[in-house]
Amino acid sequence: MKEELLVVGGGIVGLSCAYEAAKRGGRKVTIVDRGDFGGQASGAAAGMLAPYTENSEQPDPFFRLCLDSLRLYPEWAEEIERLSGISVELTHTGSIQVALHEADMLPLRTRQRWQNEWGARAEWLDAADLRRLEPGLSSAAAGGLYCPEESHVYAPKLVKALEAACRRLGVRCAGNAGDTVDLMLDGGRVRLVTGTGGRFEADRVIVCAGAWTGAFERWFGFAVPVNPIRGQICAYHSPIGEVRRMVFTSQAYWVGKRNGTLVCGASEDIAGFDTSVTERGIARLTRWSGRVFPALADRSPVHRWAGLRPATLDGWPLLGPVPGAPQAVVAAGHYRNGILLAPVTAKRICDVLDGKLPAAELAPFAPDRFAASARTLG
Ligand SMILES: Cc1cc2nc3c(=O)[nH]c(=O)nc-3n(C[C@H](O)[C@H](O)[C@H](O)COP(=O)(O)OP(=O)(O)OC[C@H]3O[C@@H](n4cnc5c(N)ncnc54)[C@H](O)[C@@H]3O)c2cc1C
Missing domain, CATH: 3.30.9.10 (D-Amino Acid Oxidase, subunit A, domain 2)
Known part of the structure; x- marks a missing residue:
């Protein structure tokens, strides 16, 4: 039986993760958003792909992540355009x-x-x-x-194209599904319930809820200051x-x-x-x-x-598994660079799901890194 993957949040980060997972095959992918896909930050962005301008200090892991993503963009954008029939400019x-x-x-x-x-x-x-x-x-x-x-895309078209490409690849797209009111991560399965009565079940979940990701800390069990x-x-x-x-x-x-x-x-x-x-x-x-x-x-x-x-508190994204709940992965907190970082985020997150990238490789972006420093200070 195919593994079932649920992606929560249909901005550019969630759509890119759903798209990458579906492209790799072997999983039944569902993406759920409480509103319209791309209806929040992703549809509002200027669409600039500017790793050099955005990073003024030094070649740290964040700069290298941004640069890797810029280099993935031309092929990634072309493939999405081909599948969706929509130019991302x-x-x-x-x-x-x-x-x-x-x-x-x-x-x-x-x-x-x-x-x-x-x-x-x-x-x-x-x-x-x-x-x-x-x-x-x-x-x-x-x-x-x-x-x-440095270059740019038209962000509203990119999210439309990604949604269309996801649908082409058989992703189930559940928009306007209502807010998450419960997420159960105990036991093997993931269960998500929404305020409008929606119920979703899967083997794994990727949480990509943008500025609303902090609301998930009660289910993760550690501070997620987004x-x-x-x-x-x-x-x-x-x-x-x-x-x-x-x-x-x-x-x-x-x-x-x-x-x-x-x-x-x-x-x-x-x-x-x-x-x-x-x-x-x-x-x-x-x-x-x-x-x-x-x-x-x-x-x-x-x-x-x-x-x-x-x-996030340091401006770097949260990327990687939830400690203690390995069936849950976070991809959020992309601050000023979510459009730029979409392809590399999707690739790294799916590499983690596929067991090709040890979570330790993403340590600078660990989702619980603020909880860890709070413990040390305390
Ligand atoms: C004015 C502006 C200009 C920008 N310009 C650029 C730029 O030029 N280049 C660049 O790289 N970045 C830019 N950014 C940043 C970029 O837009 C963000 O980093 C990126 O869009 C974040 O994507 P996301 O998918 O994480 O969040 P979002 O696009 O906000 O998506 C999150 C989604 O999760 C959904 N959601 C939330 N909670 C739940 C829940 N409980 N259940 C189900 N769904 C839920 C929301 O409805 C939303 O659709 C800009 C941002 C702004 C505001």
Whole structure:
């Protein structure tokens, strides 16, 4: 009999895990979400695949995880597009981190040195180079780091494509199934009950509940500190090519999409599980848009939205089995990089399920690592 696998949470992380498990074969896979698939952080994301920009300090395990994922992306995206018939708009624009002041340059130069040893091929741009590559930039842009390897996808299409690919592979997709009210991990089987009366049973479970993963600590038996960090974000109408590359400053980023919008993000604010958009949050983005791209000063965003990033205490994801309940695995807490980290997360988690990757290999991302430090301190 085939092993039954239940995936809880249908954002990009859950969908990617379900897709990978189904692709490998040998399991009956069900994915369950209390709402719509991709309806939370994953559908709200800017879709940037930017391991170099996101990691400023050193080549630590998190940087290497991000880099591995970037390298998996082209083949992974192509395979999902082929199965689903939906383009995910993987676009290889490269990125520019812009320094608006002399003082911003030194950290970028330091980053360039160590990241080039890891394949970034980053080039330093002076003010004239900057305006040649990105003519719309303000004359205040003093210099910058061009990173040709970074790219982006259209996140709402990627989650649609993943859901369609899952269905093509025979994954049972149970959307709008209601919140989990009980999860039984004792004994051999996994049993999940939802508030709307849904009942799911399986041999193994992967919990991918994004910013809501903390609610599972009562069943795991240890602290799972995942906090929602709201990201408010907006988009302008913008002729294609007005902003050619992904542009980052210390205050905001801009990324041009193929549908003729320019996405500008994102705030980082704490508002519990509230996904509303505030005037203040968007005003900061529009102020910086006008400063960095003067042509945007007279324009207003045409869309505004928000999502909840699942943030752990150290900003690294939780990946691996639940101690004491090896039939349960966690894949959550991807904070600012869940879109980037989707392929590598799915691969590593399915390698653990298949017994090909010892959980110890994922030790820096162990789901109970905060419980362990609390015990040591206590
Ligand atoms: C504004 C913004 C911009 C971003 N930009 C980028 C970017 O450019 N690049 C990048 O890599 N990342 C980006 N991110 C981060 C990225 O979106 C997240 O890291 C990623 O989406 C997390 O995916 P997830 O599947 O864990 O969570 P989610 O997408 O939030 O999915 C979790 C799912 O679990 C479901 N769920 C929760 N509890 C239960 C339960 N008890 N039972 C059943 N289902 C449940 C929810 O309904 C939800 O659908 C951005 C995030 C935001 C908010």
